[in-house]
Amino acid sequence: MNPEDKYLEVNKESWNQRVDTHFDSEFYDVEGFLKGNTSLNSIELDLLGDITGKKVLHLQCHFGQDSISLSRMGAEVTGIDLSDKAIEKARELALQAGTDTKFICSDVYNLPNVLHEQFDIVFTSYGTIGWLPDLDQWASIINHFLKPGGQFVFAEFHPVVWMFDDDFKGIGYNYFKSDAIVETNTGTYAEKEAEMQLKSISWNHSLSEVFTSLMANKIQIQAFNEFNYSPYNCFSHTEEFEPKKFRIKHLGNNIPMAYSLLAIKSE
Numbered sequence: 001m002n003p004e005d006k007y008l009e010v011n012k013e014s015w016n017q018r019v020d021t022h023f024d025s026e027f028y029d030v031e032g033f034l035k036g037n038t039s040l041n042s043i044e045l046d047l048l049g050d051i052t053g054k055k056v057l058h059l060q061c062h063f064g065q066d067s068i069s070l071s072r073m074g075a076e077v078t079g080i081d082l083s084d085k086a087i088e089k090a091r092e093l094a095l096q097a098g099t100d101t102k103f104i105c106s107d108v109y110n111l112p113n114v115l116h117e118q119f120d121i122v123f124t125s126y127g128t129i130g131w132l133p134d135l136d137q138w139a140s141i142i143n144h145f146l147k148p149g150g151q152f153v154f155a156e157f158h159p160v161v162w163m164f165d166d167d168f169k170g171i172g173y174n175y176f177k178s179d180a181i182v183e184t185n186t187g188t189y190a191e192k193e194a195e196m197q198l199k200s201i202s203w204n205h206s207l208s209e210v211f212t213s214l215m216a217n218k219i220q221i222q223a224f225n226e227f228n229y230s231p232y233n234c235f236s237h238t239e240e241f242e243p244k245k246f247r248i249k250h251l252g253n254n255i256p257m258a259y260s261l262l263a264i265k266s267e
Contacts, residue, residue, distance in 0.1 A: 004133050007201040008107055011131055014198045015083035018188050023063060023089055027190035034096055039065035041231040044125055044155040047262045051075040057145050059108055059124040064090025071099040078102045080111060108141055118147045125155040130202045135209050139217040146265040152219055158256040162204050167236055168248045176206050189234040214263055223262040228253040
């Protein structure tokens with residue numbers, strides 16, 4: 001069977017398995033979050049600016065911390081995710097946090113069948129597009145939900161990072177999209193020693209694929225930035241050289257680790 005035929009089923013199960021471990025992890029620090037800490041980073045905050053009163057659609061929101069952080073900034077936020085367990089936790093978390101953030105369980109491509117609104121901003125960040133096989137369809141979904149003149153705000157791990165093997169010792173994967181990457185790994189990025197076996201199906205996407213997909217769907221890039229660090233300690237052999245800035249120790253500042261872009265839907 002072609003991996004693309006079963007990727008939704010496999011990846012939904014993978015993310016459902018992670019939810020409880022992630023929710024209780026130091027990585028996500030739910031306790032600090034409920035005391036008022038934001039889960040957003042300067043990379044995306046610099047692009048978002050003042051979102052008071054804006055309608056925001058957050059794609060692939062996991063259990064909703066970024067969605068709730070956006071609500072705390074004054075936006076009217078809808079978060080969506082493939083994982084029903086994550087959405088259940090997101091709703092619980094929003095209740096605890098005292099926000100009116102809405103959550104919908106849906107995969108990205110099916111969203112137009114279950115959500116019938118347009119938004120001022122579509123937002124998605126860090127470890128999202130690798131789970132999607134078709135970026136042209138992804139960009140068409142963003143176009144569908146953005147109002148004319150609306151903004152797409154995107155932060156993501158750099159595709160150069162995904163070329164390396166898990167130890168960052170050599171090149172293990174193609175920079176450009178090729179066959180689906182089917183893997184079974186032990187543990188999860190938020191709790192590397194967790195006793196779980198996670199099967200996943202993913203794809204690498206080059207920067208040119210991201211850019212051309214957006215532009216072909218009338219979403220024009222206004223700003224693009226690359227960063228030589230990750231805002232999360234989710235890779236092997238990292239060092240924190242400044243607060244909340246992580247690099248692969250033996251690679252230093254020699255590779256890009258994240259990027260961000262701001263784009264506008266054509267009027």
